[in-house]
Amino acid sequence: MNPSAQSGAPSPEYHPDPDAVASHRAPPGPVGRIGVRAGAGILVLAALAVGGAIANWRPINSGGTEQRERPFVQVGQVGETVSGRLFDATVLDVRGAAKVTSGGATHDTGGVWIVIRLRLTVHTEATSIGYAALRDRRDREYRATTRFDQRLVDSSRQLQPGIPVEGDVAFELPRDAATEVVVQLAKRAVDRRMDDLLEVPLPPVDRATVDKWAAEPTPVVLATPRVVAP
Amino acid sequence: MSIPTVSAPAQSSQPAPTQTAPLAPPVPTMPAPTPPPAWPAMPPFGQPSPSAPPEPPHRLSADATQPLPAVSAPALGAAQSMVSPQPTAGAPQQPEAVAQPAAAAQPTVTAAQPAAEAAARPAVGAARPEPETSGRQPGWWRRNRWGLVALLPALALALGPSLKEGYEQYSRTEPRRPVVAGADGWVAFSGARIRLVEVVEETTVPGYGNRPFQLPKGVRAWRVTLAFETTDPEALAGCQPQLEDQAGRIFTARPAELSGARMPVVRCTPSDEAAGSTYQTVAYFALPRSATPAAVRIIRLTELPSYARLPVG
Numbered sequence: 001m002n003p004s005a006q007s008g009a010p011s012p013e014y015h016p017d018p019d020a021v022a023s024h025r026a027p028p029g030p031v032g033r034i035g036v037r038a039g040a041g042i043l044v045l046a047a048l049a050v051g052g053a054i055a056n057w058r059p060i061n062s063g064g065t066e067q068r069e070r071p072f073v074q075v076g077q078v079g080e081t082v083s084g085r086l087f088d089a090t091v092l093d094v095r096g097a098a099k100v101t102s103g104g105a106t107h108d109t110g111g112v113w114i115v116i117r118l119r120l121t122v123h124t125e126a127t128s129i130g131y132a133a134l135r136d137r138r139d140r141e142y143r144a145t146t147r148f149d150q151r152l153v154d155s156s157r158q159l160q161p162g163i164p165v166e167g168d169v170a171f172e173l174p175r176d177a178a179t180e181v182v183v184q185l186a187k188r189a190v191d192r193r194m195d196d197l198l199e200v201p202l203p204p205v206d207r208a209t210v211d212k213w214a215a216e217p218t219p220v221v222l223a224t225p226r227v228v229a230p
Numbered sequence: 231m232s233i234p235t236v237s238a239p240a241q242s243s244q245p246a247p248t249q250t251a252p253l254a255p256p257v258p259t260m261p262a263p264t265p266p267p268a269w270p271a272m273p274p275f276g277q278p279s280p281s282a283p284p285e286p287p288h289r290l291s292a293d294a295t296q297p298l299p300a301v302s303a304p305a306l307g308a309a310q311s312m313v314s315p316q317p318t319a320g321a322p323q324q325p326e327a328v329a330q331p332a333a334a335a336q337p338t339v340t341a342a343q344p345a346a347e348a349a350a351r352p353a354v355g356a357a358r359p360e361p362e363t364s365g366r367q368p369g370w371w372r373r374n375r376w377g378l379v380a381l382l383p384a385l386a387l388a389l390g391p392s393l394k395e396g397y398e399q400y401s402r403t404e405p406r407r408p409v410v411a412g413a414d415g416w417v418a419f420s421g422a423r424i425r426l427v428e429v430v431e432e433t434t435v436p437g438y439g440n441r442p443f444q445l446p447k448g449v450r451a452w453r454v455t456l457a458f459e460t461t462d463p464e465a466l467a468g469c470q471p472q473l474e475d476q477a478g479r480i481f482t483a484r485p486a487e488l489s490g491a492r493m494p495v496v497r498c499t500p501s502d503e504a505a506g507s508t509y510q511t512v513a514y515f516a517l518p519r520s521a522t523p524a525a526v527r528i529i530r531l532t533e534l535p536s537y538a539r540l541p542v543g
Contacts, residue, residue: 126472126482157486161479162518163449165487227446227487230518 071186071197078203084196086127087159089185091200092166093117096178096213097220100170102148111174112214115222116183116202118152121164121230130155130189132169134202136177141184145172152225155189167225175214180204401535405527408539419538420469420530422460422498426540427510429454429473429523435491435514443491451488452515454526456540458498459508466498470529471513474539475521483513498528 028036076082081090097113099106107113120129132144132153144153151157152167159165173181185198371378401407409419416423432451437443445451454473458466473481483496493514500509517523528538 124478125480126485151486158482160481160485160487160516160518162521163446163487163516225486227449229448 069193071192071195073197073199075199075201078200082198082200084185084198085123086125086187086196087120087122087129089198089200090119091116091183091202092119094202095220096205096210096216097218098214098216099219100222101219102150102170102222105148106219107145107147109172111172112178112210113220114171114173114178114181114202115168115220116171117166117168117223118185119164119166119228120152120159120185122159122161124161126158126160127187128155128158129153129185129187131184131186131192132171133184134171134173134177134181135184136173137180138177140177142171142173142177142181144169147172153185157225162230164228164230165225166223166228168220168222170220170222175207175210178205178210178213179207404535405529405537406535407537408527409536411540415540416459417528417538417540419466419528419536420533421462421465422458424466424498424528424538424540425457425459426526426542427455427457429526429542432514435488435493437490438492443488446487446516448519449487449516450519450521451491452517452523454483454513454515454523455510456498456513456526456528457508457510458500461507463500466528466530468530468532469498471496471498471511472527472529473515473517473523474525474527475517476524477521478524479521480527481515481517483515485514485516487516488514 072085074082074084076089076091078091078094081088093116095115097115099108100113100115101107114134118132129152132150134142136142144150146154149156150169152165153169157165181202183200183202185200186192186195188195367373409417411417411425416425430453432453435443435445435451452473454471456471460466471483473483475481484493491514494512496513497511500507515523523542525542526540528540530537
């Protein structure tokens with residue numbers, strides 16, 4: 001028989017001993033506290049190390065860097081003005097030739113010369129144009145030739161705002177690439193990431209036309225850049 | 231009915247302290263039930279409670295050296311009944327200490343209290359009640375408040391230098407901070423003083439071979455005269471004068487549009503013939519016919535982002 005039930009005393013189920021702690025850990029001692037702080041310090045150092053590793057991580061063209069930082073392409077047609085961040089460009093004319101004359105000297109080629117007449121106007125600040133290229137259907141790039149000076153597109157001429165300048169630019173291509181090309185223009189010669197790139201596709205021509213250009217004995221005289229009326 | 235009386239020393243290997251309270255009689259003649267004891271509020275580790283009585287030794291701790299008080303026979307019987315192989319699934323849960331009034335946390339101690347306390351002790355091996363911690367320990371934000379406060383200067387120290395360096399590098403790429411003229415029209419810039427003497431349109435630009443230069447259509451030529459005052463001849467070496475029109479467009483000196491015209495070389499340093507610390511220079515600009523000059527800017531790469539700005543007129 002349960003005596004507490006007989007006496008009416010409080011049952012142990014409802015009156016636990018307040019001092020009877022079921023379980024707990026003793027507070028850490030001096031050594032334990034040092035260990036806790038050392039652990040926290042190690043965690044901080046580990047966080048700094050991970051952050052530093054991430055900050056110094058320089059993936060080489062991984063994660064689509066080339067796609068992510070591609071230029072902003074502005075497309076126009078021959079005869080119309082294409083406007084970019086810094087300048088406007090208009091392709092006025094396209095010709096093909098076996099020889100070109102610049103500065104009194106004539107230059108031949110084993111392929112074909114493509115000569116375009118350009119008009120450039122910068123917007124707000126004196127600026128030079130450093131990149132002019134033709135890109136064919138196979139995505140091959142042909143820069144404006146450097147066999148002679150082409151001051152309009154070799155970064156050497158500063159264009160003044162609001163003063164349009166026209167001139168010829170020559171490109172030397174293999175004949176199979178000359179049938180369908182796109183003109184590309186930009187300010188910077190090397191790094192064109194995340195900047196405007198002006199594109200003008202040239203009218204496609206057949207191979208017979210290209211061969212005819214390559215057989216033309218008369219050289220095309222390149223027009224030097226000159227100021228034109230706005 | 232007889233309840234065997236068992237002395238406390240028989241339950242412990244340690245000598246028990248002297249029993250001061252009389253043993254409860256075998257027949258239950260317990261006094262009126264006392265209010266149920268409650269768990270006192272437990273202070274954080276290492277901090278004694280200001281109101282709680284001194285903490286007695288843990289009865290069920292592993293420390294077997296603690297002496298146990300003698301208990302009465304009924305209480306021991308109750309304890310034995312708990313030690314006996316009875317189901318323990320119904321082990322009592324500890325009451326919520328925060329829900330108890332403060333007075334209940336200090337139960338009246340009576341002579342029969344040790345018996346009740348002994349009866350209330352959970353048996354060894356029984357399911358232990360969950361310790362009550364709600365409201366007793368400070369929260370995460372309170373425990374880490376100083377760390378969070380220290381996080382702000384730590385972040386500032388970690389990010390500040392690189393942000394400052396990046397901003398300064400970005401600022402140095404272009405002229406962004408104009409240094410304007412004082413009331414006398416002079417601008418103190420790069421260790422020299424500069425004054426705009428005049429800006430005039432040149433309708434007749436000199437060419438070579440005693441022939442005037444033919445200006446392109448739609449272009450006007452402007453001649454800018456600047457005066458300098460410095461004791462250091464190289465103070466403005468490599469300067470670049472620019473002309474700003476009222477639309478904010480920037481034009482450079484000695485432009486290609488005026489190639490063929492007889493223009494002096496633009497320099498902000500004294501010529502070999504110049505005597506003293508004061509000298510002048512002339513620069514030509516080509517602007518569209520519709521443009522009107524608004525200011526002359528003197529750029530020096532080593533002074534960027536600062537530049538001298540001299541308003542026209």
